[in-house]
Amino acid sequence: MTAADNPQEYIDWSNEGQPATAPWRSANGAPAPKRVVPVDDTITADAAYRLASQGIAMLWHGDFQNARQILTALEHRTRPKPDRTERTTAELFYRYRQNRSHRARILGHLLIPLEGGNIIGLRRAPDVVSATVDAYGSITEASVVSLHEVLGTIGAHQWRTKGIPVAALNASVYPHYGTFFPVRSEYVGLVASAPLAAPKVAFDIGTGTGVLAAVLATRGVPRVVATDIEPRAVASARETVSRLKLTERVEVHLTSLFPDGRADLIVCNPPWIPATAHSLLDAAVYDPGSRMLKGFLAGVLGHLEPRGEVWLVLSDFAELVGLRSRDDLLKEIDAAGLRVIGALEAPAVHARATDTSDPLHAIRRNEVTSLWRLTAREPTT
Incomplete structure (x- = not known):
């Protein structure tokens, strides 16, 4: 089954006490997060990691570059710690896959708005139109996507161009x-x-x-x-x-x-x-x-x-x-x-x-x- 075969999912959150909703998009088939809270530039990396670890996704309403810094901080917190224990190859592989799954889950919980025309609706956001069209197609209504996934589409688009x-x-x-x-x-x-x-x-x-x-x-x-x-x-x-x-x-x-x-x-x-x-x-x-x-x-x-x-x-x-x-x-x-x-x-x-x-x-x-x-x-x- 491809991403296009899945029925449209939506995410819901509260914006200043008012209910809000938007379509969820994932080119990689990730399910829509069940719990979403709005955050901005005031959130710390530790607080963001605690929320993500509890399965709570964060919809960013601040500066795009600050969101990238938070994502980088989350990535540092998901890196495996040095392990000097003697392990079998099967154990090494299991730990590797476990860490990769944990990392993907944490990083996927930082969300950004992607507006009609494939434009990121945040301050200091880059032009991602070509990259996101490759992954999602043309966006005609305001949607929500994973920041980590969007950055992946940029890298993939660079490979495709080069x-x-x-x-x-x-x-x-x-x-x-x-x-x-x-x-x-x-x-x-x-x-x-x-x-x-x-x-x-x-x-x-x-x-x-x-x-x-x-x-x-x-x-x-x-x-x-x-x-x-x-x-x-x-x-x-x-x-x-x-x-x-x-x-x-x-x-x-x-x-x-x-x-x-x-x-x-x-x-x-x-x-x-x-x-x-x-x-x-x-x-x-x-x-x-x-x-x-x-x-x-x-x-x-x-x-x-x-x-x-x-x-x-x-x-x-x-x-x-x-x-x-x-x-x-x-x-x-x-x-x-x-x-x-x-x-x-x-x-x-x-x-x-x-x-x-x-x-x-x-x-x-x-x-x-x-x-x-x-x-x-x-x-x-």
Whole structure:
């Protein structure tokens, strides 16, 4: 379900003794806060943290830059304290996720008004029209949004404006808000270098920005069908295909998993961590119970041409933190009627693998992304 599928929510508060209400907007699918109080420049960071910790959201009526200072102070208060206790990788991951959830909850409780025309109705507010249109669409009535989320839309818009270079394409992609940014080059490089047996049709399942579909097309696949369940991803992928002048080879469909028909090659880079996503943006990484992975494996043979090949691109991060074993993955592949005919591996080269300040640095530096080459298991006699 996308943010647009949710019914409109409203928040209510009291303004100088008079009831007030406004539509709630969240591009990340965050629910509307139940309790809201108006605050201004006189509130202290400690008082703001106490309110947020009690689940009380604060609707800012003061200066925008002062609101940013309060948000920064809240962020400092949510940073994990140094922990010298010896812990297992599973415990480290659990503490990391717990802190991230707490941080998102606290920071999401500082709210600002977003007026018609996508203008922030506060003193000294920046121009966020382009960034917020990307995330929310055009705002026609005064609404309330999370300041933390709005700042995220600004960062995302900067990425979209600048573009993200993709070496395998010798070009940049310009991701829409809410799609997975292809800043992890490992999975793209694997698809760009894996042995390709001249398929006539390829499917790219869960295409995101369309980068893998574009790689397949530039490698000579005459027809690529890319799918995604998220409308923003479909729009982003179509733009990528258009910018790269690949529209004659690549088509993009809004659908869950597979398009109609069969393909000689089916590629999927599913979310790789079987844990709960805390936002729509998390859904490209976190997949509770490995639902997409299992759904893909269970259905792929029904869309694979005889002697066709499946490329499953997956990080082993879940294995490193004890959420899934290698044996579990191989059993899922076998249960789907598939067998492994080869695998390519790429060590982690993304920025977080070298960030020693990351609580999970010791795990991330050992992460390996694999491209599993699969085909239909031969029937036993």
